[in-house]
Amino acid sequence: MRGRDEDTGDFLGPSRTRQRQAALDVLALGQQLVALSAAQLDKLPIPEGLRPHIAETQRITSPIARKRQMAFLAKQMRREDDATLDAIRDALDAGGEASRRETAMLHRAEALRERLLTDGDAALAELLAEHPDADRQRLRQLVRNAAEERAKNKPPHSYRELFRELRELLAHTNDESDGGLE
Template identity: 60%
Template sequence: MRGKDEDTGDFLGPSRSAQRREALDVLELAKLLVELDPGRLAKLPLGEHLLPHIAQARRISSNIARKREIAFLAKQLRREDDDALDALRDALDVDGEAARLDTARLHRAEAWRERLLGEDADAALSALLDEFPGADRQRIRQLARNTLAERKANKPPRAFRELYREVRALLDADGAGGSGQPAGDESEDGLLQERL
């Protein structure tokens, strides 16, 4: 029973309807977690204690038993603090901050790759090494040369993809420390990075 404040007459806690809405919201979150593929699930900020419950709910094929297991998962999720649930919802949200940051990092990696393959590749490599001093100059130069050779020979883009992975690893390792934005790039991603 939530009761009323004697002095002001205000209710002391959330109404039963608000509690029910919140519980149903967490239940929907639990259903979504069970339906996610394992690769995406591994990237979410989930506690290790929740993973066995998700795996158990996936294994169950009986509709009623699965529903009961998802309800139990929702109960476990409700024990988490609000910040953890908000972080989880944000990571699942396509328009969430985490998704925007990941997309911005992807675009920055693509911009660096294109710049490394452009006409002024030596200047781009120097700028990349200035931005990321721990980068392997020889490996990046080799991947850029192999990519250009692949394009000339009309081969599959193996080195092209490997160059992207190398640049992406540099950006991921750098995290929020540096902008990682190629100089002179005034795209939307540059504006997003400025907000960070």
């Protein structure tokens, strides 16, 4: 209950205005989640208890019923701890930490692909030294085919496949390093 501490005169809890603003922030987050596709939702750290509520809200088309369901979804979301909601906000935020890490990994994969195509076997040997679990034969074949495509001005099939392989390799390495920190 709100009131003042008799000793210090400080308020005991957040004001109604702050509580209401927090509830409206959660409602706005819920509206963002409902606007996403199933594939986009799968990429977010959403607790399993909220997924059915989000799916139900997406299914409803009647404006009044949807508004009521949005309010219910927000109520369910307010039951989650602040860290969970902050993680969802960060993943949604285009400038968030998760997005920055993803972008950095894509840039590293692009730079690595270009280096493999320009330096050849020396860059490949260096890559394989850093990632011993990588498929040596597949990478060598993709580098050779991508260089050939570039020389003959053909469509970049192997070029794109090489990028996918490098991205998966870097993502796998990042997952292992993130798992070691926890």
